[in-house]
Amino acid sequence: MSNGAEEGYSAAGEVGLLRTRRSLRANIWRGLKSAPPTALFGMTIISIYVFFALFAPLLAPHGEAEIFPIAYAPWGEEFLFGTDQLGRDVLSRLIYGARNTVGIAVATTLLAFLIGGSLGITAAISLGWVDNLISRAVDVLMAIPSLIFALILISIFGATVPNLIIIIAVLDATRVFRISRAVSLNVVVMDYVEAAKLRGEGLGWIMRREILPNIMPPLIAEFGLRFCFVFLTIAALSFLGVGIQPPTADWGSMVRENAGLIQFAEYDITAALTPMLPAAAIALLTVAVNFVVDWFLHKSSGLRDEH
Amino acid sequence: MSVDHKGQIGDVLLEMRGIVIDGYSDDRWHEIIKGVDVVLKRGEIMGVIGESGAGKSTLGLAAMGFAQPGCKINGGSIIFDGIDLMKASEDEKCKLRGSRIAYVAQSASASFNPAHRLIDQTIESAVRHGIMPENEAKADARKLYRDLQLPDPDSIGERYPHQVSGGQLQRVMTAMAMSPRPDLIIFDEPTTALDVTTQVEVLAAMREIVENYNTAAIYITHDLAVVAQMADVIKVLRYGETVEDADTRKMLTNPEKEYTQSLWSVRSIVKEEEVSQDIVLKVDRVDASYTGSVKVLDDVTIEVPRGHTVAVVGESGSGKSTAARAITGLLPPSKGQILFNGEPLPPALKDRSIEQLQKIQMIYQMADTAMNPRHTVRDIIGRPLEFYLGLRGKERDQRLLELLNMIELDDSFIDRLPAELSGGQKQRICIARALAANPDLIICDEVTSALDQIVQKGILQLLLRLQEEFGLTYIFITHDIATVKAISDQIVVMLEGRVVEQGMKSEILAPPYPDYTKLLLSSVPEMDPDWLTGLLKERAKEQPPV
Numbered sequence: 001m002s003n004g005a006e007e008g009y010s011a012a013g014e015v016g017l018l019r020t021r022r023s024l025r026a027n028i029w030r031g032l033k034s035a036p037p038t039a040l041f042g043m044t045i046i047s048i049y050v051f052f053a054l055f056a057p058l059l060a061p062h063g064e065a066e067i068f069p070i071a072y073a074p075w076g077e078e079f080l081f082g083t084d085q086l087g088r089d090v091l092s093r094l095i096y097g098a099r100n101t102v103g104i105a106v107a108t109t110l111l112a113f114l115i116g117g118s119l120g121i122t123a124a125i126s127l128g129w130v131d132n133l134i135s136r137a138v139d140v141l142m143a144i145p146s147l148i149f150a151l152i153l154i155s156i157f158g159a160t161v162p163n164l165i166i167i168i169a170v171l172d173a174t175r176v177f178r179i180s181r182a183v184s185l186n187v188v189v190m191d192y193v194e195a196a197k198l199r200g201e202g203l204g205w206i207m208r209r210e211i212l213p214n215i216m217p218p219l220i221a222e223f224g225l226r227f228c229f230v231f232l233t234i235a236a237l238s239f240l241g242v243g244i245q246p247p248t249a250d251w252g253s254m255v256r257e258n259a260g261l262i263q264f265a266e267y268d269i270t271a272a273l274t275p276m277l278p279a280a281a282i283a284l285l286t287v288a289v290n291f292v293v294d295w296f297l298h299k300s301s302g303l304r305d306e307h
Numbered sequence: 308m309s310v311d312h313k314g315q316i317g318d319v320l321l322e323m324r325g326i327v328i329d330g331y332s333d334d335r336w337h338e339i340i341k342g343v344d345v346v347l348k349r350g351e352i353m354g355v356i357g358e359s360g361a362g363k364s365t366l367g368l369a370a371m372g373f374a375q376p377g378c379k380i381n382g383g384s385i386i387f388d389g390i391d392l393m394k395a396s397e398d399e400k401c402k403l404r405g406s407r408i409a410y411v412a413q414s415a416s417a418s419f420n421p422a423h424r425l426i427d428q429t430i431e432s433a434v435r436h437g438i439m440p441e442n443e444a445k446a447d448a449r450k451l452y453r454d455l456q457l458p459d460p461d462s463i464g465e466r467y468p469h470q471v472s473g474g475q476l477q478r479v480m481t482a483m484a485m486s487p488r489p490d491l492i493i494f495d496e497p498t499t500a501l502d503v504t505t506q507v508e509v510l511a512a513m514r515e516i517v518e519n520y521n522t523a524a525i526y527i528t529h530d531l532a533v534v535a536q537m538a539d540v541i542k543v544l545r546y547g548e549t550v551e552d553a554d555t556r557k558m559l560t561n562p563e564k565e566y567t568q569s570l571w572s573v574r575s576i577v578k579e580e581e582v583s584q585d586i587v588l589k590v591d592r593v594d595a596s597y598t599g600s601v602k603v604l605d606d607v608t609i610e611v612p613r614g615h616t617v618a619v620v621g622e623s624g625s626g627k628s629t630a631a632r633a634i635t636g637l638l639p640p641s642k643g644q645i646l647f648n649g650e651p652l653p654p655a656l657k658d659r660s661i662e663q664l665q666k667i668q669m670i671y672q673m674a675d676t677a678m679n680p681r682h683t684v685r686d687i688i689g690r691p692l693e694f695y696l697g698l699r700g701k702e703r704d705q706r707l708l709e710l711l712n713m714i715e716l717d718d719s720f721i722d723r724l725p726a727e728l729s730g731g732q733k734q735r736i737c738i739a740r741a742l743a744a745n746p747d748l749i750i751c752d753e754v755t756s757a758l759d760q761i762v763q764k765g766i767l768q769l770l771l772r773l774q775e776e777f778g779l780t781y782i783f784i785t786h787d788i789a790t791v792k793a794i795s796d797q798i799v800v801m802l803e804g805r806v807v808e809q810g811m812k813s814e815i816l817a818p819p820y821p822d823y824t825k826l827l828l829s830s831v832p833e834m835d836p837d838w839l840t841g842l843l844k845e846r847a848k849e850q851p852p853v
Contacts, residue, residue, distance in 0.1 A: 191677040195740075197656065198635055199694060200664040213681035 035295060042291030049285055053099040060092035065247035072261070075270040082274055084258055090274055093249035097278060100244060101251050102285070104165060105231040111169035112230070113223060116176025121207045121215075123177070124184035125193075135181070138174045146171045147236060154242045164243060168233055172226060179222050183215040217296075224293030228286045235282050251278035320388055320490055320523050321347040321370060327382035328365055328374060328547075339365050339378065340547040349490070350521040354538030354555070356531055356570065358759035359730070362547040363527045367493045370525055371408050372400045388490065405432035409484035413496040415476040419468040425479050426464025433487040444486065451482040454519065455512040474505035481513050485520065492517065494526045498533060502622040503786060503830040510536055510832075511843055529759060531570050532832035535559055536839035543567050555836050569761045576767055576793035580812045583612035583796075586646075587780050588634065588667075588748055593643035595633050603629045604640070605804040609782075611748065616774065616781040618795035618812075620788070620827065626804040627784045631750045634782070635669055648747070665695045668741035672753035674733035678725040684711075684736055685721050691743040710739045714769060731762035738769065748780045755790055767793050788831040792816070800824050 035043075052059060061080075062068075066088065073083040081090035119138075123131040141149075153167045187193065188211065196210050237243035238252025246253065258275040265272035328340040340362045347353050355363050365378060372392030374380050385392040387408065392400060404410075409432075412418045419428055429451075430444035439447065445464070452460035455478040468476060477497055484492050497513065498506040514537055517524050526537045534541055534555075541558045543550040543566070551564050562568055588611040595604040604626050611617045619627045632638040634645055636656035645652045647667070653659050671677035678687055685707065692698040692706055708718050714735040725733055734754060741749050751770070755763040771794060773779055783794055791798060791812070798815040800808040802823045808815060815824065829842060 190679075191671045191673065192679045194637065195669065195671070195677060198637070198664065198669055199691060199744075200659075200661050201694070209682075210679055214679070 031299070038291040039295035042288040042295075045284060045288035046292065049098055049102060049288075052095050053102050056095045056099045060089075060095040062089040062092040064092060064096040064249050066092070072271070074268065075274075081277060082271070084254070084274075090254075090258075090277065093254060094251070094277060094281060096249040097251045097254060097281070100248055101231065101234060101238075101282075104161060104244065105227060105234055108165045108169045108172070108230045108234070109223060109227045111165060112172040112226060113176050113219070115169060116173035116178075117180045117212075117219065118207065119173070120177045120180030120182075121184045121211050122203065123181045124188050125203060125206060125211070131181075134177070138177050141171065141174045147233065150233065150237060151240070151242060154237065159242050159245055161244065161248075164234070164237070168230055168237075172230055172233075176219075176222065176226060180215060180219060183218050184211050187211050187214045217299075221293055221297040224289050224296065228289050231282065231286065251282050254278040318349050319346060320349045320351075321345065322386045323370065323383060325383035326366065326369055326380065326385070328362070328369060328378055329381050330365070330378045338381075338547060340369070342383070343544070343547070343549050345370065345525075345542070347491070347523050347525065349523055351540065352517065352524045352526055352538045354534030354541040355525060355527045355544060356529060356534050356541060357544035357550075358529060358570075358761065360546075361544040363529075363544055364495050366544065367495050367525055367527045368410075370491070370493055371404055371410065373404070402436065406436040406438060406487045407490050409487065409489040409492045411477075411480050411484045411492060411494045411497050413499055415480045415497075416468065416473065418480060419476065421468050424465055424467060425471070429464060429479060429483045429486055432483070436487060438487050448482060448486055451485055451516070452479070454516050455479075455482055456508070457482075472505075474501050474509050477501060477509050478512055481509075481516065485516055485522070488520060488522075490523060492522055492524045494524060496528050499528065499530070503788075503832075504622055504826055506533070506832075507830045507839070507842065510839060513537070514839070529570075530832070531559075531760075532834050532838075535834060535836045536832060543570070559834055559836065569764075576764060576771075578616075578771065578792075578794055578796070580796045581615060582811065583615050585613040586610050587613040587648060588782075589646040590630065590634060591644050591646060593630075593633055593640040593645065595629060595638050595640045597638070603804050604633060606643075607633075607801075607804070607806055609799050609806065609809070611780055611782060612797070613747070613780055614774070614778040615796040616783055616794050617797045617799060618783045618785060618791040619799045619801060620785060620791055621801035621807075622786060622827070624803075625801040627786075627801055628752055629804070630801070631669070631752055631782065631784060634750065635667060661695065665744045666747045667750065668744050668746040668748070669750045669752065670734075670737050670741050670754045673757055674730065674737050675725070677737050678733065678740075680725050683722050683724055684728075687725075687736060688739050688743050691740060695744050706743070710743055713742065713773065714739045729762075730758055731765060734758065734762075734766055735769065738766075738773070742773065742777075746779070748782065750782045750784070752784045753786070754783075756785065756787060763790070770794065788828060800827065 032040075056064075068079075068083055068087040068089070070083060071085055071087040073079050073087070075082045079089050079091070081094070083089055084093070119134050123134045150167055150171055154163060157163045157167070193206060193210050196206050201210075234243055234250075235252030235255075238250050239256045241253070241256065243252055244250035255275050255278050261271050261274050262276075263272075323343070323345040325342045325344065326340050327338060327342055329336040330339040331337075343362075343366060345353070345366070355366060357363050365375070368375060369380055369385065370387075372380075372385055372387075372395065380393070383393075387403065390399070390403070392403075395403075419425070426445060426448050429448045430439075430441065433439050433444045433447075434441050438444075448464060449460050452463055457463050457475055457478055463471065463475070463479075471479065481497070494513070498509050501509060510533065516522075524537075526534060528534050531541075538555050540553065541555050542552050543558075543564070545566060550566050551558065551562065553562070558567065588609075590607055590609040593604055593607045594602055596602050607626070607630060609617065609619070609630065619630060621627050629638060633640050636652070636654065636659055639654035644654070647663065652663060656664075685704075688707055688710055689703055692703050696706075698706055707721065711718060711720060716732065716735060720728070720732070720736075725736070728736065737754075754770075755766050758766065767790065770781065774781065781794070783791075785791060795812050797810065798808075798812055799806055800815065800821075800823065807823050808821055816828070820828065832838060
């Protein structure tokens, strides 16, 4: 054996098809450039909502619960979209509604992911009786139609915002549990998880450092979808009168309170549109979030466009 | 031997000139194959060898006028029996594929449809191309099964893919390729996934059938010893270019290029064995099972002397890896105990102390799955430093650089992710992770079997050097006898969960052998084109066919 090959060989210089490293910012920029128009549209809409939610007090022409003497004022200069049954400015309430409805929905979704995600990963790592116990408990929760279940629980515990958040989060966590358990199962069989166990790492470290980073893409996609459902549930509960309570502005209850105006469509089309506005706000946000989620799902599924 | 009516032996069947193939990755087109010529005569077998990424498979597929998604054939000419495949329409090429050109893939289990019987899949292309009516094709398939020495050739075709073993499935796939009596078969690493003992049977069967039916073949592999048994001529590829073209015998005895020699470089490492009485680990009469009923380990006793290497060999399913799982505590033994430095280890992982865990480290076969793809090298090697030794910040980074240095990588690797490393570099990082814990014993589970020969050699030399410097003890699980020769002091041969033979390397590798050890040793292909022929003759003498 000659030594020629040996001299020419060094581990550091070993040839492999290496991915060149990009900075985070470059990656984000690349991702944005390749985003389809639907995703860009979705992102624009979401940014506008966030903007309104953050700066509601500055942007709203009137106060959230400020009552003016004219109820059901028509659309006009002072009240762009008129006033509601108590004489509150509809536009202002729409803007504050973004803050309340979206804010509560985000908080609820986050809490649902915290509960469902950690239980799901725990079940996937532990398996055995721990997994069985959590999974069956989740099955029981899922067997009851969630809207009705939520209605019952809210009736029992009272319709306060914290109760609303916790109850919807717990019920939605069941879905998050299922997906995070399923994707974690694919990760826990990896050798690096075994290596961490052999090293003597605790459950928390394995969950946070070994598994969580590897199941992020499907979870983020699920976050978008879950957010839509939570949002709709809150709107539905508010519409039914047990959700966000007056005088807090909220799109679901705004639809309910002004729903009667629809019958005046033949006399004044703008009056009929008043209850449609919050409904449209809900619909638009849901569509926008779904556009972004679809794009993200496509990216994270690893499907490559054929060249 | 029948001569095909389509042509005479010695005619050129396939002529590829100046083939250029581009592949798309990282948003750019790269040349994968850079102007390679292939000339194959009827009835000739060409071996194509090279390390991974050399473009072997891409070239093999191009012989059918096919490029994988993400690849395109950009130049050159491919003439198959007078038909220009570069100009032929998709329809014309489809007619050729599966009837006159067939392809045998590496993983037979992934290539069969699990929902159909084997025989229906075997004859599918012959029937669909209208070469034979179904009854005739089925009779012919049974004949092929017999030629390929499959057990129970008349009824094996009625089984489903999961009902036969991997080696049998690979032979059925060869029958499937032979069924339409193609002029050319492309074998893409057909035995790489098989055990050595199975590999010999499959190789012999494939060689015989290809010779009997006078089929030309392109045999793609990274194992020169295997190709030596099959091929008339050998082509060595590297970085998409031809390194060397020669007759098999000439290539083996007198290769022109140094690179060609490096392809069998593991075989050039020789380790002098040493005797030692200082036992660091003793596996004492251990039984273990996964389900409770079937014993995967049956009364296994292994002694590991300090500072030395014990190689555990055997085919897959022999319990090698299970033994490692028992030692690490992942699979608590149902009987017996494991003594480490004279102290019994608690059977289950969760009962062991951090110090006990620290002293036994493990390196895995697939470095890809052994490292978290989202952690950088700093996280991967730094974690055991923090966890076991409590090193933080500067101290930790200092030690990290020392470790990187030990595994012959420089500090530019410190912030890379596993995806940014080559196969050999990944395995080195895994070694560094094990070293970081300052262990007494490292269990190496097939650590080199996923790597190319030249990279294997580097890893083995590194392990040997580290053993010398730090007095490490290795348990080396492998099925590759060349690796065993290169690294071990002692050998443990396992079969069906039991230890068949155990002793110093020189004792085990010298006659007289117990039956199984002999089968295992004799099945390892040697760098000699007559090896397979000789082996088959010898085995036939011992066991006259029934």
